[in-house]
Amino acid sequence: MSPTIKDVAKKASVSLSTVSLVINGKSNVRDETRKKVEAAISDLGFHPRRAARGLASNKTNNIGFILTEDHFSRAEPFYTKIFLGTEFEARKYNYYILLTTVPKKFNENLHLPRFLLERNVDGVILAGKVPTKLIDIIQKANLPLILIDYSTPTHKTSKVLIDNHQGTSLAVEHLIQNGHSKIAFIGGEISHPSICERLRGYEETMHKSNLSTSNLIFCNEPNTDVNNGYEATCSLFKKGSPFTAIVASNDTVATGAMRCLREKNINIPQDVSIIGFDDIEVCLQVEPRLSTIKVFKEELGAIAVRRAIDGIESKTLLLEKTIIPAELVIRESTGRAPNS
Amino acid sequence: MSPTIKDVAKKASVSLSTVSLVINGKSNVRDETRKKVEAAISDLGFHPRRAARGLASNKTNNIGFILTEDHFSRAEPFYTKIFLGTEFEARKYNYYILLTTVPKKFNENLHLPRFLLERNVDGVILAGKVPTKLIDIIQKANLPLILIDYSTPTHKTSKVLIDNHQGTSLAVEHLIQNGHSKIAFIGGEISHPSICERLRGYEETMHKSNLSTSNLIFCNEPNTDVNNGYEATCSLFKKGSPFTAIVASNDTVATGAMRCLREKNINIPQDVSIIGFDDIEVCLQVEPRLSTIKVFKEELGAIAVRRAIDGIESKTLLLEKTIIPAELVIRESTGRAPNS
DNA sequence: ATGAAAGCGCTAACAG
DNA sequence: CTGTTAGCGCTTTCAT
Secondary structure, three states: OOOHHHHHHHOOOOOOHHHHHOOOOOOOOOHHHHHHHHHHHHOOOOOOOHHHHHHHOOOOOEEEEEEEEHHHOOHHHHHHHHHHHHHHHHOOOOOOOEEEEEOOOOOOHHOOOOOOOOOOOOOEEEEEEOOOHHHHHHHHHHOEEEOOOOOOOOOEEEEEEEEEHHHHHHHHHHHHHHHOOOOOEOOOOOOOOOHHHHHHHHHHHHOOOOOOOOOEEEEOOOOOOOOHHHHHHHHHHHHHHOOOOOEEEOOHHHHHHHHHHOOOOOOOOOOOEEEEOOHHHHHOOOOOOOOOEEEOHHHHHHHHHHHHHHHHHHHOOOOOOOEEEOEOOOOOOOOOOOOO | OOOHHHHHHHHOOOHHHHHHHHHHHOOOOOOOHHHHHHHHHHHHHHHHHHHHHHHOOOOEEEEEEEEEEHHHOOOHHHHHHHHHHHHHHHHHOOOOOOOOOOHHHHHHHHHOOHHHHOOOOOOOEEEEEOOOOHHHHHOOOOOOEEEEOOOOOOOOEEEEEEHHHHHHHHHHHHHOOOOOOOOOEEEEOOOOHHHHHHHHHHHHHHHHHHOOOOOOOEOOOOOOOOHHHHHHHHHHHOOOOOEEEEEEHHHHHHHHHHHHHHHOOOOOOHHHHHHEOOHHHHHOOOOOOOOOEEEHHHHHHHHHHHHHHHHHOOOOOOEEEEEEEEEEEEEOOOOOOOOO
């Protein structure tokens, strides 16, 4: 058996409660006593058992991380990075992250995460678009809740968001500086607030520069995967205005667009420039390498964890909204507009 | 406060221990009593608190999942899928997965995962190449241990492996059937047993068909990322024999090779065929779509969880070695050899 | 500043 | 088959 607080107490010749005070970093311990206890702890290689602490203090030191199944499989590299960010940050504060997924069509009787039922988390982080019913349930359970990359007007929650609007602004400005004026926007799932904001950022920046967007927006796709990018680009060719650049709603969509361009023997970036959003691995694996708007994914996760812990430890659920700027990354898929 | 076993006992007019017996599915409870208890449980929406169970039973119902940091960032989509496989399977058995990473250059005093120190897991799964020191420590702690996609001759452990050898055999045979005979193998990190086996599978299948591999193997790269694939292919051009097909040690390496081919204006698959290994998302995002050897990643994770639970619940650590076959996936990057 | 004692919610002998 | 009882290892009043 590993040593317990009792062993430590004996070794340091103090009482159990004194050891407990030291473990929990409470102030009212004489320095000398603290030293003694700390020595005993490190001598014995003592580590408090979580289960015991949890039972006594009614706290789990776990944070639940929930995303929808299809988000995690479709946009995997994006959410994996966010998750990793949460894990690293949680470690610093001695929390564990419990990750789980829920189906897109969520049924609260079937799919409620176990850690919610078992009250095995002190707070919850939701990433991406999630069922609003799930938000309701978590709020009713009175658990600190942080949304990442999602927000809904009907629910008041803390959230950590990407500056999508600024992101596509950056993208459009970069293209304009390269002499482009006929710039298209493609990608689906406008129902996701982030995608919608990306579209708005594009539109506003275009209009601010007196550029037309008519017949240059193709967002009727139901999703944001490779095929949607491909289809949207096909539509752009069939029904759209002429263009020399494409802003894609994310990197995956951009790769679909690239496929379409290649099929039509259009050179990137000589004939058409293309820029993505997110900065996932694939940007470096396609040919040419994809310019994009970088999202600080690990940071999003880390900040969410800090907010969650704030909520857990302060007991006052203050609602904070944090917006993280995005950053332009220029690679090989964007260049001067033809004849400019 | 959520209901406790006490509330259930009162409601069902039985004792605490009877409720406990029901919860734990022990057999010695009269059917009628069980029904009564179950009704009370569902009426109250009772869920046993993990911390309490854990403390009383000295069991956590957690399984630790450890991988090296650079594995998780470099070969992220691969390991993410394995991790997801563990999570889904663990759910069925009421376990949680605690994921954490350790640095490649592992120092046991600095980097020992918390859940090991705090004895907060009942078993451990290691994925990919991990420090052997870590294996030592886990075995010394007498925790059931399962390796995924790794094995070391110096340690006796249960493991779940990919049939790498058969995988590259499949790849080579597919190419031979398409008229290729000058087939190269590229990719680095032969120190990883999996990569080494992939090389061996290639070699043996080539030799079995009386094909030469001389000056067709380029594996001096230190890693298996995009650049290594690129560099290995450059070497192949500079120092190698002529070839019409490439077997890459994984998909990421394959994308690097594709970059090199494109730079040299070599068409895939008209001039050179290329096939990867793993079947990660990027296969569908590059142009042309990459033929590959599919690894059942979620399955690897799921089986590892079952093995771990076997070990936890049986208390007898039997060493099992499970090998999962790989599968040929033909897409657009492989075709008939030129002039055949 | 430190110690004594109660108890968190459950499991696990043991009795009956 | 069911109930009684004693902890599991820690936190947390409450005294001192």
